[in-house]
Amino acid sequence: MDKNWIMEKIKNQDLDIYSTNRPPNMPFWNEIVCGDTADLIKSIPSDSVDLIITSPPYFQQREYDNGGIGNEKKLGDYIFALIKIFRECVRIIKPTGSIVFNIGDKYEDASLLLMPYRFAIAATEQCEVTLVNNITWIKSNPTPRQFKRRLVSSTEPFFHFVKSQNYKYFLDKFLKSVNQLKVNENGAGRNIGKKYFSLIEQSGLTQEQKEKAKSALENVIREVHSGEIQGFRMKIRGIHSEPFGGQEGGRKIQLDKNGFTIIRIYGNPLKKDVINAPVESLKNCPHPAIYPVKIVEEFLKLLTQKGDIVLDPFIGSGSTAVVASQNERVYIGFDISMEYCLYAQKRLGIVQHKLFI
Ligand SMILES: C[S@@+](CC[C@H](N)C(=O)[O-])C[C@H]1O[C@@H](n2cnc3c(N)ncnc32)[C@H](O)[C@@H]1O
Numbered sequence: 001m002d003k004n005w006i007m008e009k010i011k012n013q014d015l016d017i018y019s020t021n022r023p024p025n026m027p028f029w030n031e032i033v034c035g036d037t038a039d040l041i042k043s044i045p046s047d048s049v050d051l052i053i054t055s056p057p058y059f060q061q062r063e064y065d066n067g068g069i070g071n072e073k074k075l076g077d078y079i080f081a082l083i084k085i086f087r088e089c090v091r092i093i094k095p096t097g098s099i100v101f102n103i104g105d106k107y108e109d110a111s112l113l114l115m116p117y118r119f120a121i122a123a124t125e126q127c128e129v130t131l132v133n134n135i136t137w138i139k140s141n142p143t144p145r146q147f148k149r150r151l152v153s154s155t156e157p158f159f160h161f162v163k164s165q166n167y168k169y170f171l172d173k174f175l176k177s178v179n180q181l182k183v184n185e186n187g188a189g190r191n192i193g194k195k196y197f198s199l200i201e202q203s204g205l206t207q208e209q210k211e212k213a214k215s216a217l218e219n220v221i222r223e224v225h226s227g228e229i230q231g232f233r234m235k236i237r238g239i240h241s242e243p244f245g246g247q248e249g250g251r252k253i254q255l256d257k258n259g260f261t262i263i264r265i266y267g268n269p270l271k272k273d274v275i276n277a278p279v280e281s282l283k284n285c286p287h288p289a290i291y292p293v294k295i296v297e298e299f300l301k302l303l304t305q306k307g308d309i310v311l312d313p314f315i316g317s318g319s320t321a322v323v324a325s326q327n328e329r330v331y332i333g334f335d336i337s338m339e340y341c342l343y344a345q346k347r348l349g350i351v352q353h354k355l356f357i
Pocket residue numbers: 035036037038054055056057058064065067068069070287289290291292313314315316317318319320334335336337340
């Protein structure tokens with residue numbers, strides 16, 4: 001980024017968001033703070049944070065510093081510890097805010113514990129929240145394991161909770177680039193409608209009707225590629241069933257007269273509760289369990305605006321803060337491990353250096 005870009009932003013007061021949005025009594029501001037979240041979170045004022053997004057330590061997965069959460073012997077104690085933090089999360093988010101928790105599962109005596117779902121049920125039963133969605137992260141590169149008697153786990157849930165129905169929601173921003181990419185750039189997008197050309201050739205239409213059908217097909221494919229429409233279906237006489245079960249109507253008339261009809265599909269691509277992303281690893285990172293910045297970024301776009309405050313109460317390697325900073329949100333991150341806090345600060349420094357110099 002060059003200096004002109006920074007000056008332009010200051011002129012447009014884009015950077016003012018960082019100071020003017022600071023609520024009174026907010027103790028942390030664009031900071032990574034080392035300590036126990038159970039203590040630190042108490043100092044954050046009620047109704048002051050726009051988004052809490054985090055991946056708490058998983059049950060008995062690994063030993064974090066200073067006896068942090070996850071080391072409990074009993075499943076119930078782990079859920080209890082998480083709910084204690086979650087209750088505070090509910091207190092500090094604004095009525096327009098959201099909480100997103102990502103939790104992994106665990107096997108015990110060869111049986112899956114369904115830990116994430118036990119947490120989600122406890123959260124909805126014990127706290128005043130609504131569970132908006134369970135968004136499934138599909139890992140394109142799960143840890144390769146060769147089990148003989150079970151399949152490799154390759155998904156994890158991200159639970160989206162709110163405390164009022166007035167939550168901010170920018171649906172058009174969610175997975176926007178991915179959806180556009182599908183239609184415009186990848187193979188599936190380019191091949192759209194190709195099968196119909198061969199079906200037209202195979203059909204019993206006259207040569208003139210075939211030419212007209214192919215020309216109409218080329219036009220509609222262009223409309224999809226330019227983003228004018230989302231997709232289409234084509235019906236060819238003798239190949240496909242008649243529209244509306246063969247009842248008289250505009251499309252049936254077209255089919256009889258021209259030998260084909262095209263049904264255009266308008267509107268946006270379906271926004272589904274799944275997100276594909278690889279498991280990430282960073283060179284020289286001391287943290288063993290990083291979550292994908294791509295997923296955090298999608299939630300930030302879906303649930304927040306520029307200048308909003310984003311808290312990760314278990315910041316680890318700093319992924320949430322990095323995404324918040326890159327997207328001009330205010331970040332606050334807590335972690336019990338000094339090593340991870342120092343790493344997160346270093347990672348942020350590199351990102352911000354790139355952004356502002
Ligand atoms: C699953 S990791 C988070 C990883 C993070 N999402 C990332 O991308 O790097 C959970 C983190 O919670 C921290 N932790 C565990 N108990 C804690 C506690 N009581 N207070 C604050 N942090 C804690 C651990 O040190 C660990 O870094």
